[in-house]
Amino acid sequence: MRNLLPLFVAIPLAGGFLMPVVGRLLGPRRRACALIPILLAAGVLALAVRLVLLPDAQTPPYWMGAWDFPVGISLVADGLSKFIVLIVAVVSLAALLFSTDYMTRYTSPGLYYGLFLLMLAGMNGVVLAGDLFNVFVFLEVAGIASYALVAFGTEADELEASFKYLILGSIASAFVLVAVAILYSVTGHLNLAKIAEVLRAGGGLTVPIYLAAAFLLMGFALKAALVPFHAWLPDAHPSAPAPISAMLSGVLIKACGVYVLVRLVFSVFAGLEAFGVVLVVLGTLSMVAGAILAIGQGDLKRLLAYSSISQVGYVVTAIGTGLVLLAWAPGKPALQALAVLAIFGGLFHLANHAVFKSLLFLLSGSIEYATGTRQLKSLGGLGRSMPLTAWSLRIAALSISGVPPFAGFFSKFIILLVLVQAAVLGHGAFWLVAVLALAVAVLTLVYYAKVQRAVLGGAPTAATADAREVPFSMAVATAALAVLCLAGALVLHPAVKRRIVDPAVAVLVARGLPRSEGSLLQGLPQTEQPEVAAARALEHPNPTLDASDAEVIP
Amino acid sequence: MTFERLPYLAAFLLLVVGLYAIVAKRNLIKVIVGLLVIDYATNLFLILVGYRSNSGGAPMAPILTRDLAPAQLAAHAVDPLPQALILTSIVIGLSVTALVVAMAIRLYDRYGTFDTGRMRNLRG
Amino acid sequence: MRGMSLIVKNTTRLVAGFIALFGAYIVLYGHVTPGGGFSGGVIVAGGLVLVVLAFGEEFSRRVISHNIVRASDSVGALAFLGIALLGYLAGAFFSNFPDWLGQPRALASGGTIFLSNVAIGVKVAAGLFGVFLALALFRRRGEKRLMVPDTAPLDAEDEE
Numbered sequence: 001m002r003n004l005l006p007l008f009v010a011i012p013l014a015g016g017f018l019m020p021v022v023g024r025l026l027g028p029r030r031r032a033c034a035l036i037p038i039l040l041a042a043g044v045l046a047l048a049v050r051l052v053l054l055p056d057a058q059t060p061p062y063w064m065g066a067w068d069f070p071v072g073i074s075l076v077a078d079g080l081s082k083f084i085v086l087i088v089a090v091v092s093l094a095a096l097l098f099s100t101d102y103m104t105r106y107t108s109p110g111l112y113y114g115l116f117l118l119m120l121a122g123m124n125g126v127v128l129a130g131d132l133f134n135v136f137v138f139l140e141v142a143g144i145a146s147y148a149l150v151a152f153g154t155e156a157d158e159l160e161a162s163f164k165y166l167i168l169g170s171i172a173s174a175f176v177l178v179a180v181a182i183l184y185s186v187t188g189h190l191n192l193a194k195i196a197e198v199l200r201a202g203g204g205l206t207v208p209i210y211l212a213a214a215f216l217l218m219g220f221a222l223k224a225a226l227v228p229f230h231a232w233l234p235d236a237h238p239s240a241p242a243p244i245s246a247m248l249s250g251v252l253i254k255a256c257g258v259y260v261l262v263r264l265v266f267s268v269f270a271g272l273e274a275f276g277v278v279l280v281v282l283g284t285l286s287m288v289a290g291a292i293l294a295i296g297q298g299d300l301k302r303l304l305a306y307s308s309i310s311q312v313g314y315v316v317t318a319i320g321t322g323l324v325l326l327a328w329a330p331g332k333p334a335l336q337a338l339a340v341l342a343i344f345g346g347l348f349h350l351a352n353h354a355v356f357k358s359l360l361f362l363l364s365g366s367i368e369y370a371t372g373t374r375q376l377k378s379l380g381g382l383g384r385s386m387p388l389t390a391w392s393l394r395i396a397a398l399s400i401s402g403v404p405p406f407a408g409f410f411s412k413f414i415i416l417l418v419l420v421q422a423a424v425l426g427h428g429a430f431w432l433v434a435v436l437a438l439a440v441a442v443l444t445l446v447y448y449a450k451v452q453r454a455v456l457g458g459a460p461t462a463a464t465a466d467a468r469e470v471p472f473s474m475a476v477a478t479a480a481l482a483v484l485c486l487a488g489a490l491v492l493h494p495a496v497k498r499r500i501v502d503p504a505v506a507v508l509v510a511r512g513l514p515r516s517e518g519s520l521l522q523g524l525p526q527t528e529q530p531e532v533a534a535a536r537a538l539e540h541p542n543p544t545l546d547a548s549d550a551e552v553i554p
Numbered sequence: 555m556t557f558e559r560l561p562y563l564a565a566f567l568l569l570v571v572g573l574y575a576i577v578a579k580r581n582l583i584k585v586i587v588g589l590l591v592i593d594y595a596t597n598l599f600l601i602l603v604g605y606r607s608n609s610g611g612a613p614m615a616p617i618l619t620r621d622l623a624p625a626q627l628a629a630h631a632v633d634p635l636p637q638a639l640i641l642t643s644i645v646i647g648l649s650v651t652a653l654v655v656a657m658a659i660r661l662y663d664r665y666g667t668f669d670t671g672r673m674r675n676l677r678g
Numbered sequence: 679m680r681g682m683s684l685i686v687k688n689t690t691r692l693v694a695g696f697i698a699l700f701g702a703y704i705v706l707y708g709h710v711t712p713g714g715g716f717s718g719g720v721i722v723a724g725g726l727v728l729v730v731l732a733f734g735e736e737f738s739r740r741v742i743s744h745n746i747v748r749a750s751d752s753v754g755a756l757a758f759l760g761i762a763l764l765g766y767l768a769g770a771f772f773s774n775f776p777d778w779l780g781q782p783r784a785l786a787s788g789g790t791i792f793l794s795n796v797a798i799g800v801k802v803a804a805g806l807f808g809v810f811l812a813l814a815l816f817r818r819r820g821e822k823r824l825m826v827p828d829t830a831p832l833d834a835e836d837e838e
Contacts, residue, residue, distance in 0.1 A: 010762070133639055144650060156664045166657070171589075177600070184603060
């Protein structure tokens with residue numbers, strides 16, 4: 001496996017270079033163009049599953065060109081990276097399946113698939129990169145591909161949305177580059193683990209480092225569409241073709257935004273409490289603003305876009321709460337256990353949101369394909385004429401509103417529980433966050449009920465009178481994701497949780513260095529380790545910690 | 555604020571100028587130029603980060619010629635790593651510029667003007 | 679688009695070859711002197727753009743067809759990826775392996791960087807020229823369906 005990490009980037013990249021040529025060779029046969037991308041995405045998914053199932057000891061960092069630590073460029077696959085790579089692979093396969101028929105409405109399929117695969121390669125690169133500059137490079141690769149894909153329809157609305165997205169995204173990337181320059185000049189290295197080491201060893205955080213942290217936070221908060229950096233998302237996500245909206249909302253803002261933000265704050269900047277507070281504040285603002293703005297929307301995709309802002313706010317709030325609790329935790333095992341739970345809730349909600357938001361966007365694409373409109377006022381009565389789509393929509397809406405037994409219920413419940421407990425055990429300020437989170441959950445239920453009633457209920461309107469069910473490939477993709485909405489609850493099952501999610505949580509909780517040596521982290525005191533084990537014992541009422549627990553703690 | 559810090563100040567000033575252009579100008583092309591200025595500012599900042607003054611002499615370029623020992627080069631030459639970063643950043647800037655200019659041309663053909671006040675979604 | 683005046687055409691005829699040669703020099707010497715694939719590719723693309731501007735589009739289409747441009751774009755990119763994958767032969771992705779190509783201080787230093795430079799030079803030249811062609815072609819078609827432009831001068835509206 002160790003030689004296969006670059007394939008996560010190389011396979012989609014090769015596809016991205018090939019597809020324009022293939023597209024022109026295949027000419028007007030637009031559906032056939034999808035074959036190669038789907039095969040490549042399935043290959044990446046297979047690799048991702050294999051990667052997740054392997055323990056950390058068997059997936060050491062991969063050094064490109066055989067240049068070693070700390071000079072070389074590395075690809076690191078620790079618990080968190082594997083988790084995100086899996087999510088990206090699943091959603092991109094579904095979106096590609098969906099594109100087979102949906103993109104027949106657009107021209108130049110070769111370019112579309114080429115750009116899509118480039119975006120996939122960029123996202124995989126961001127998640128797997130082990131040094132700061134490669135994060136920037138892959139961020140840009142994915143970003144430029146997404147700017148072009150948002151503008152794919154080349155109508156004026158889409159061009160304007162893409163223009164706004166491009167300008168704001170480029171400003172964010174410029175900020176990130178300035179931060180990289182500052183960090184390089186202060187620490188002299190670009191490798192993430194080495195920077196973390198130097199920053200910890202060098203005493204306190206000085207002014208340049210705070211400046212770099214501020215720039216990084218600003219840049220990645222924009223990529224993750226946190227309020228007040230969200231201005232591009234409500235225009236960009238609706239204007240893109242539906243599979244691209246699914247990718248953008250489902251994985252791009254998470255792989256390029258939330259993941260890097262979390263990785264930097266926890267591992268590189270030593271997880272200070274101040275960062276946690278910032279994350280909680282930004283997350284809460286996003287939750288509330290997204291939900292309030294979503295209610296009044298008349299355009300289905302725009303409503304979904306605002307909903308994305310809100311749900312990503314949940315994720316960031318949960319993770320930020322976990323960070324703050326971790327900072328208060330030494331000596332209080334209850335807070336430690338709560339912090340672990342908070343981070344678990346945040347990551348679980350991230351995975352859930354990727355699944356059901358991409359499903360919702362794909363469904364909006366189905367609706368648009370069948371009826372030609374996205375306006376809620378013009379839709380209605382699709383419950384009878386498009387049964388498969390209708391059921392998938394009901395499942396997705398119930399899941400995102402947090403109704404049991406769907407996966408969304410569990411992740412939201414965990415987050416609310418953590419917030420309330422944090423208010424009781426920790427600091428009273430969390431009461432405000434908890435109340436807001438509960439209010440936003442209710443609001444989410446309200447506007448998704450509105451969506452369901454507008455789309456599925458009532459009498460068929462002029463646009464929906466002759467709507468028929470969508471073609472096979474689109475139906476399969478949406479049905480598969482709907483099944484995942486239900487099956488996502490299985491993540492709580494200990495066997496699944498231990499293998500897939502716990503390593504990710506453990507990486508963040510340990511606040512350790514991003515792994516870059518072949519062996520376990522060395523050289524720095526890991527005071528959290530015994531407490532992590534204690535927290536796990538608190539979490540699992542079954543007190544028999546078997547040997548397999550030890551291998552997931554890096 | 556010593557004299558050596560002055561170039562850094564200039565780089566940040568350029569960054570602010572570029573940001574102002576993006577935020578305040580209504581002409582699409584001026585917004586694009588603002589984006590370019592921001593790119594130049596970050597590249598300039600990276601160059602400054604890599605600068606190593608040659609203890610009073612002229613800065614030495616990091617090229618290993620026949621009569622230099624590697625140790626000498628490592629001690630005296632300007633840091634070549636930021637230069638690699640800048641090259642990458644310039645290429646990225648070029649791609650973004652090509653993309654955004656193409657979009658601007660399309661928008662012009664659609665609206666007949668570069669004024670963002672008249673484009674429905676770009677107001678503000 | 680039509681070409682330009684006789685002076686421009688004659689000058690371009692003299693200079694275009696040298697531009698291409700200079701671009702090739704920058705690409706091939708990229709591992710020794712400043713430059714390399716990207717800068718050399720940009721120079722070659724600049725030369726091609728000059729030819730198109732001076733002689734008009736029909737002529738350039740005879741010299742180097744647009745399909746070849748797009749094909750060499752993909753070929754260059756795939757060649758670069760292939761060189762990276764070739765590094766697997768020596769044990770790691772992207773490793774710089776041939777020893778007989780990598781003697782420091784000789785002209786043939788830098789191993790596979792030399793080949794990568796060539797691949798990138800081809801890709802960048804083709805890519806940039808392709809971008810120019812796309813914009814130029816679009817302008818030509820676009821001029822026919824242009825809306826009536828706003829007659830108020832932009833400067834007056836832009837006073838903030």
